[in-house]
Amino acid sequence: MASPLPVRDGVGATRLHLPLTGPWPTVGAYMAERFFHLDPERLLTRFDRGEIVARDGSALDRETPLGVHEFVWYYREPPIEREIPFEIEVLHQDADLVVADKPHFLPTTPGGKYLQNSALVRLRRLLDLPDLTPIHRLDRATAGLLMFSVRPQTRGAYQLLFERRQVEKVYEAVSALPEGWDAASPALAGHPFPVVFRNHIEKLRAHVCVRADAEREPNSETLIELIHADDRVLHTRLRPHSGRMHQLRVHLAALGAGILNDGFYPVLLPEAPDDFDRPLQLLARELRFVDPLSGAPREFVTRRTLQEAPSR
Known part of the structure; x- marks a missing residue:
């Protein structure tokens, strides 16, 4: 499902699946309970700024009723990250494939307390390739070779190699x-x-x-x-x-x-x-x-x- 929001600073928007029914009168009320560890007013202010959008890219407001939309998209607020002081190296790049040499400690994709300090985000920014997507993954603790797809049109062909154990x-x-x-x-x-x-x-x-x-x-x-x-x-x-x-x-x-x-x-x-x-x-x-x-x-x-x- 394509995101209505573009990649921003190397990071794609997060998609959230909403319940269509439930005890929450609004999408904002559901998200405030779902993300209970966040300040609810700060979250609702994101609706006021138009930062929570529907599949067509239209902004929701804090009074949008639950059940109108099944999915919403938004950018994660950047965490305060500890810098991973090791560089990722590009070993190969063509129109369809990037092969990188990942250092220890760097996660493959954003998650948890790591956003900019991930192989995917660093490479998207370094190579100016917003559609770059990992074809497989390495543990954060493991170093070495990682393959990335450059274009959605050919991504499936490379993913099938791993699914069929042909790598x-x-x-x-x-x-x-x-x-x-x-x-x-x-x-x-x-x-x-x-x-x-x-x-x-x-x-x-x-x-x-x-x-x-x-x-x-x-x-x-x-x-x-x-x-x-x-x-x-x-x-x-x-x-x-x-x-x-x-x-x-x-x-x-x-x-x-x-x-x-x-x-x-x-x-x-x-x-x-x-x-x-x-x-x-x-x-x-x-x-x-x-x-x-x-x-x-x-x-x-x-x-x-x-x-x-x-x-x-």
Whole structure:
């Protein structure tokens, strides 16, 4: 559903689905209850300024009855953001595709306390491409390759590549050396390399971590290869066959090789400010696929490295 409001300063308008019936006499009354953490008069003043609009772009006022409109659009008021002091790099750009190298700590899209400090908004502003849209996502903590669609007309062709698992994705990770590590016979949890690990991963509503269930039918799979190990850390190459939330972090943690500086797995740590000196040691390294428009093979490789990777 196209927004009636243009992208502004790299940020698209937010769409809100309204109930058509309920105990609220007006759209403003519903939104004041929905966003109870905001000052209600400040919210209603946004109606007075014409900042809440319908699908045709017409402004609602604070007395607009509930049930007249099913959707409204508005710009989020910018949060006070902590600057993410790392730059995103463009590795490739053509008429349909942008491939960027994302730093650690930068979210893929705006959300929560991050708006301008997101890969999408930074790239829209840098490249002056208001229709730019991510084709897939990386966790905020993960660095590496991200693909973006430039034009809505060709976006679906690239999205289908990911839906059909026709993109080869390769990651790297660095973990603390697992307990009982035997350099003469390298293995994870008794599984010699290369390790194919499968389990069932479920995203729970209102939980920041996913749940792994060994009793249910697996819905995730990762091939784990050994790159190098020293007396301190383990460096692995990861080839996910599926794309479940936090999959690589969960799989390595389940095998006793949780990724260095992971505050979620195997143990959820208390929330704390970002420590820019201790990024999660996970990197989206390579992307390979056959371009759906030209039929030509495509390959992209990050220029980033993991700071804790052992020298060889």
